[in-house]
Amino acid sequence: MIQHELEQYRSLVAEIVELNYLLKQGLNEKKAGNIKARIQELSERVKSIEDFINAIQDSKVRRIFFYRYMYSQRKTSWQDIAFRIGEHDESYPRRIHKHYMKVVETTEL
The missing domain is CATH 1.10.10 (Arc Repressor Mutant, subunit A)
Incomplete structure (x- = not known):
């Protein structure tokens, strides 16, 4: 884990919140699928940072x-x-x- 990744934490969490908001707007299936995939990817990165810190x-x-x-x-x-x-x-x-x-x-x- 490098410092740049750690510094992304707040932005990643904010982006997840924003994308979840978009999902609630009733997008078509393709767009919703892309957004869900992006949320999953971002969530994995957030979890990785949390795991790194919690493992100290x-x-x-x-x-x-x-x-x-x-x-x-x-x-x-x-x-x-x-x-x-x-x-x-x-x-x-x-x-x-x-x-x-x-x-x-x-x-x-």
């Missing part, structure tokens, strides 16, 4: 990733994440995140 063993690291990518519709600031995990320095969660991503990227190669 260390609770603090998992919480950092959760707050950064999944917590709200807008990206949570490093300062806000620091406060949420009981730290005061915004560089702490950023350093933990950066270190974890380096480990993940080197093990995936």
Whole structure:
């Protein structure tokens, strides 16, 4: 899992919501089928990101990733994440995140 994929989470969820709304508009079968297939594909990507974050063993690291990518519709600031995990320095969660991503990227190669 690379950072770019993680950063797509909110947009993927929003796109699923938008496509589900379109489905309710009474499209013809072909268009509805295409949209359902797209929703399935996007849902798999969302699940992959959620599984990646949920598989992080260390609770603090998992919480950092959760707050950064999944917590709200807008990206949570490093300062806000620091406060949420009981730290005061915004560089702490950023350093933990950066270190974890380096480990993940080197093990995936």
